[in-house]
Amino acid sequence: MILDHSRILIVDDNENIRDVLEEILVLEGYEVYSCSHAEEALDQAKTVLPDLFLLDIRLPNIDGIELCRILKKDPTTSSIPIIFISGLLGMEEKVRGFNAGAADYITKPFHNLDVLIRVNTHLMLRKNTLQLKSMNDDLEQKIQERTAELRVALDMAEEANDAKSDFLSNINHEMRTPLNGVLGMLKLMGTLPMDDDMEMYHSLAEFSARQLSAVISDILEYTQLDAGSMKLRYTSFSLYECLNKVCLLQKTHAENKGLDLSWTLPDAPAFFVSDEIRLVQIVSNLLINAIKYSVSGAITLRCTLTEVLKIEVRDQGPGIPESRIEDIFKPFIQLESPYTKEHNGTGLGLAICRSLSLALGGSLELESREGEGSCFTLVLPRQKEEPGKTDQQSKDILPLERPPLILVVEDDTINQYLLEQILESRGWEVLQAMNGEEALEELNSSQPDLILLDMGLPKKSGYEVLKEVRSMGQYDDLPIVAVTAYSHKEDLERFEAAGINDVITKPISEEALFQSISRLLALGKH
Template identity: 35%
Template sequence: MSDQNLVLIVDDSTTNVRILADVLETAGFSVLSAKSGEDALQQLETILPDLIVLDVLLPGIDGFATCDRIKSNPLTQEIPIIFMTALANAEDKVKGLHLGAIDYITKPFQQVEVLARVKTHIKLRRQTQQLKDLNEQLEQRVAERTHQLSRSLNDLQQAQLQLVQQEKMSMLGQLVSGIGHEINNPLNSMTGNLRHAERYLRRLIYHLHLYEQHYPNPAEAIVHNAEEIDLPFLMQDLPRLLSTLGVATERMNHISRALRTFSRSDNDNTIELNLQDGLDSTLLLLQHRLNPTPERPAIQITRDYADLPPVLCYPGQLNQVFMNLLANAIDAIEEANQGRSYKEIAANPNQIHVITELQDSTAIVRIRDNGIGMSEATQQDIFKPSFTTKPVGKGTGLGLAIAHQIIVEKHQGKLICESTPAVGTEFTIKLPVLAE
């Protein structure tokens, strides 16, 4: 059985369950609870919730083991799981995410944050299910009408490719744009209020200094409290803390702008685009995959940009091409790292080189990596629909085919691949620029 917007809370703390249940029920969700992993697994035999909020520390089997069992069951493996824990170290978070969890809530939790995360992940699950249903409907329609079609196999593949590309762009654009706009308003509020907070703090500190000057012999209670709270350190460290928060909010503003740049919806007509803006926003969104890991140092990004005139294009589709090529470059590097030690990788660092240049009336973008590379035979097939070199479940084979279609058919450009096994790959995009 299944219930609309049903959340299962797994926590042995009655207080936590009651607080979460009140928040979620007030927001219109249905709530079930379980006090242990065993209890949760038993309930999942008859009820399939839309989302599970799972505490890590449970009596009996812990949250990690419970998550592993849920994700191992074909009937429950698609249910999104949010871990709730007081453990704040990165190792536990990575462990939970590797087991299949989609998010973490750190105790003590904020009710507004919990509600926002629950709403977001249930919405994402609904959208994913809708996309899955739509794909199944498309596949069924293709199967039912195949015997009626007289077009060639190539025409059929191109039609399917176009449908998938449009659906993917629509969902991706809505999701990324929605996230960018949702975080923009609170970020602006945080940025503005931090400026006021810094000004107020300076005034308060100045006021305290005046007291110290004019009342050099304070009462014993004031002296005791100043020692207890380490007043000199507090007055010195608090401005630095606010400054750090300012840097963090500015970083988040950059990410918000990158999301909005990346997800710009395409009009019926092409519009002008600075290619470097699209490349930079895409690289920022992929930053989490470029950062260092316990297995390897950070992937080095080198930008070599020329002064390019604007290009007349469909920005959303062109950014999709950049995302696909850069993500493939990261995949190729990670595959090349298999079997190599951290020291070996550091001696020959992972690198992605992004180059733009202008030749006559053509804007050129080169994306070069030092990953695993490809054979000549593979290069001949990479732009064919459904061709992929990745393992089952890692890719559909549509990415490069869609990228080729966007560049060649939609923008009258060229997409070229040059690769050498064990050396690396370079994709070259050539696009016409606006006449002066």
């Protein structure tokens, strides 16, 4: 087999041998060069760069084995195959040649066919080696290019994820802040005398606002869960007290539809460590769904506590086709047509419940048959209690010796007015600040007992105010409560690290606000 354009360099001090080899190889179409000693061979190798060397072992000055070593040490010639041509050799000399880097031997006197077969074989091996190296180089280049592309894509994805997180935090703030004002003003309005028409208008407005609040909360909570940015708080709590309140609350709604809601719970001393708020959210949603979609019959909740917590919510509603069971856990999926559906909702409730169950280390599954009702099963493991949480929460709230002075730092005038009215209704004194700079001035001049701090403020953010206050030294024990719409996990962790005492998310619950303020002020008296 002839390899076109292959170059062969013959090094032999015997001119006749050189001529014979050259004739054999030229007739086969090879490009042949020859020389008589090592020094000349090294010079020619630099200009010709052959594809194969044919070396005599016995050369003047530098022998063939030493020349082989020199060629193998040079990066430009190290990969070129070398075949020794010599007379009968002993095993020791052959070993020396192979150790120096030789690929093969041709023994003198040689046969033409023997020379051609060995030359062709090693040229083919070299050609294949070079092709493989070229392919590897191309592959390595492509891998490097692809890696660079993936790195750019990853950087872009991280930037997009950061932008998404910033957007969600911002939209969370921009939606919850005005909604807090709407719900708060409606609640204040409800304390005023109204005629029958005004009471109806007020009731309808409040109902619609709460529906809007539920929809917004569903959407924002799902985005938090999807982004892994929801903060969970593990505390020890009584399962009986927790679930009994949930069931009592939903029992009235069930009775209004002619449904019988019953429940079986562990005995009162049974305690469990998890996120109580999220457990209540999941169970409430399951009961609300059972009541919403049931026309008649019974709804039962059964809770057992062993190594894990297991809660079953069973109804006698219309049931769900087996082929659609997993669909109801997908976000924004509803089994009813949007044009004919009888029940309101975003289609996020069960998606949020399952995501919460997974975030809590558990599971939420459904067994259902069309026309036979449904059974949702929630399983949660025990979690490790966060240190310091329970003791702080469980301290009795003592009556205050005097009305506390509370500094409200809020840039939204409606929410500012709302907080002022809520606090003053308890007989508490209120100071106001519209931005971070005003808050710091008011703090130093008035020495309040507690600060309610919005985290999204002009000029100087609430987070910056918080860090600055804690860095002063004299306000290490001053209770500071974040009243904010920023509720992502990363936000809450930043607030806690900076020294916040509690977080009340908008739309605010008056009861939660009073409990937080009273507890923190009472703790300060111990």
